[in-house]
Amino acid sequence: MSDASLSQPLSVPGEAGMGDYWELLKPRVMSLVVFTALVGLVAAPVDVHPFVAFVSILCIAVGGGASGALNMWWDADIDAVMRRTKGRPVPSGRVGPEEARAIGLALSGFSVMLLGLAANWLAAALLAFTIFFYVVVYTMWLKRRTPQNIVIGGLAGALPPLVGWVAATGSLAWAPVLMVLLVFMWTPPHFWALALFVRGDYGLARVPMLTETHGDRVTRRHILAYALALVPVSLALGFTPVAGQIYLAASVVLNVLFVGACWSVWRRDRSAAEADRFAAEKRVFKLSLLYLFLHFGALLAEASLGTYLGA
Amino acid sequence: MAIKVEHELHMRRWGRNLGLGLILAALVAIVFGLTIVKILALGDPDKFQGYDHVVQPMMDDQAGEGGQ
Incomplete structure (x- = not known):
């Protein structure tokens, strides 16, 4: 490497900022997940330590965000076609598909493990099932095959209040x-x-x-x-x-x-x-x-x- | 020529590095906080000790006396 190369701008196509990674987690979907999970947790008839409650909700939110990242990785081709979604980080080239997949998988594992340690393993298993259902059953399997895609796939978005409740009580x-x-x-x-x-x-x-x-x-x-x-x-x-x-x-x-x-x-x-x-x-x-x-x-x-x- | 040359790459990645640093710091704080909460939830300070660090002959004696 010559000295001159040090001052040359390194052109890295698709280099993302923190905002792009945040967008990868679908924050608007995450806000619904956080709200319904919080209600499930607060409505449960048990006292939960506020810090454990906070960490549980954070894990559910991160799990939801991880599902969003994996969804964006898999659906990059159709997101690029739709007006509503073509500005997303993966189709616009700001985040690479492999990077989105790696982030999604890492955050999935992290959120499930931490929820298991913070609350209980039944809640962690339910969160893992929610991520699996959204990514594999809805995104990979149903979305491009049947007009009932959002009916069945909607279960993934519906589960967070149950995860919140189980995080508090440990039971259904x-x-x-x-x-x-x-x-x-x-x-x-x-x-x-x-x-x-x-x-x-x-x-x-x-x-x-x-x-x-x-x-x-x-x-x-x-x-x-x-x-x-x-x-x-x-x-x-x-x-x-x-x-x-x-x-x-x-x-x-x-x-x-x-x-x-x-x-x-x-x-x-x-x-x-x-x-x-x-x-x-x-x-x-x-x-x-x-x-x-x-x-x-x-x-x-x-x-x-x-x-x-x-x- | 300036002694310290801030490469354009570093400036561009500053936000990303800062964000990652804050996330890692938050992770440490969460794990530490959870540890404190879980230990305090045990209530009895005697339970804080896991009895797995050193040999404690006194405990063996007590167990022996209890068994007689």
Whole structure:
């Protein structure tokens, strides 16, 4: 190496900064994982040391982030095609696919082992299963094969409240299982509403979303069907020991609003949707976010009030 | 010529190195914190001692007396 070479800029294509690695972990998905896992942990009827609780939630978040990194590694080819995803670190070339895979695998192992040591091994096994389900069952197997991809794959995103509960208690119960069912049944209408107004993207990438394989009409019918199926699940959770009047009241109002919005989407066709730039579909999408946030927020409020009042 | 030459590569990687350093420091803090919490959760200070460091003939005597 000559002296002159020391002052030459080393051109390294795809060199990433910390922000790119952070983006690799899908922080927005991670925020949902953290929130639902936190509710599962706080709603559990046991006292957990705050530091153990913090580490448990951190492990669940990192496990979720690791799944995101592995998803980006595997899906780099289709992410590069879709407008919504082509700016992600791997398709844009800022992070290499092998690097994304290495980070995903390392963080998966780290999060599972640390959760086992901090909380218990049942919670760690559930977290490992969640990562496996998202990466292998959803990303590698279902996503490109069936329009039911997000229905079955949605289980991975639904499991964090159960992992949080088990991290606190070390055992299973009906209440967190209903929390899982709530997120599980919520996922399809949430994503199908999105697919209705970003339809072209999935078509370009040849991802068999319901909108592409069965068309608008069937998708709208499915959205309403799942919204109706969500009602008994969310109300049933209201009759478990972790919920109370706040949750039940919130759930009734949210279900009325959500079913009403899905009903509006079901009643119209694509030409009507295009006429008002998918206003009703976007409303279902936004309302679905609020629906989940407020259901879990109500559980969190009940748990906090219970602790505060010494119940 | 300046004595200290900051190569452009180092400046570019500063953020990444700092981030990695902070993550490693956080990992050490987490493991240390967990150790403290787990030990304090035992409650009885006698349990802090794992009795696995040195031979303690006194304990053998006590066990022997207890067994008689």
